[in-house]
Amino acid sequence: MSVQSHDLHLLTGAYAVDALTGDELDEFEKHLEQCPTCAEEVRGLRETAARLGLAAAIAPPPSMREQVLDAANRVRQLPPSGPRTLTAGLTRPARRLRRRLPRPIAVELLLTGRRLSAAEAARWGLVNRVVPAGQVMTAARELAGAICAAAPLSVAAALEILRETEATAVAAGYAIQRSGGLPAYQAMLGSADAAEGALAFTERRPPVWQGR
Numbered sequence: 778m779s780v781q782s783h784d785l786h787l788l789t790g791a792y793a794v795d796a797l798t799g800d801e802l803d804e805f806e807k808h809l810e811q812c813p814t815c816a817e818e819v820r821g822l823r824e825t826a827a828r829l830g831l832a833a834a835i836a837p838p839p840s841m842r843e844q845v846l847d848a849a850n851r852v853r854q855l856p857p858s859g860p861r862t863l864t865a866g867l868t869r870p871a872r873r874l875r876r877r878l879p880r881p882i883a884v885e886l887l888l889t890g891r892r893l894s895a896a897e898a899a900r901w902g903l904v905n906r907v908v909p910a911g912q913v914m915t916a917a918r919e920l921a922g923a924i925c926a927a928a929p930l931s932v933a934a935a936l937e938i939l940r941e942t943e944a945t946a947v948a949a950g951y952a953i954q955r956s957g958g959l960p961a962y963q964a965m966l967g968s969a970d971a972a973e974g975a976l977a978f979t980e981r982r983p984p985v986w987q988g989r
């Protein structure tokens with residue numbers, strides 16, 4: 778093995794990417810016919826170069842970064858799912874779930890960490906209604922419209938009675954209502970709107986509320 782042919786062994790990389798010219802190229806191709814090691818190396822290098830070329834050909838569009846960041850802002854992050862072990866933070870949700878759901882459902886959710894779908898939340902009476910995402914605001918405005926059509930003092934009184942009596946037994950709730958200690962309820966009882974409601978009913982016309 779001459780010094781020259783030893784040098785030729787080092788030219789496989791340059792030959793594989795077509796970087797050899799002139800005498801150098803002729804000499805190396807002659808060498809390649811007699812040297813199975815270099816021939817094998819050139820084959821492998823050419824394959825790798827072709828793969829790298831393909832990889833570089835699929836450049837991501839410049840807008841992709843913006844799209845990914847934008848989506849990251851809009852997509853709601855879900856907490857890790859799966860069974861949750863007992864923690865101090867579980868006791869409050871446990872009591873609330875038990876008050877608002879049938880016991881078997883509450884126990885299942887607590888022990889598995891499963892999340893309720895919107896449809897299931899509606900089935901258990903946790904939400905008033907479920908509508909397609911695109912109709913949420915329309916449905917919300919319809920509901921708000923129905924509430925606004927009622928006498929405002931009556932709405933305030935109803936919310937007050939609900940708030941002040943929901944943790945008590947029925948008889949105790951009526952006692953609170955009669956006690957005169959519910960300001961919104963008292964204001965509603967003696968209001969002009971209370972008289973207007975009765976009058977409109979007897980006159981078979983829609984009431985006109987003034988909020989006093």
Ligand SMILES: [Zn+2]
Binds near residue numbers: 786
């Ligand atoms: Zn060689």
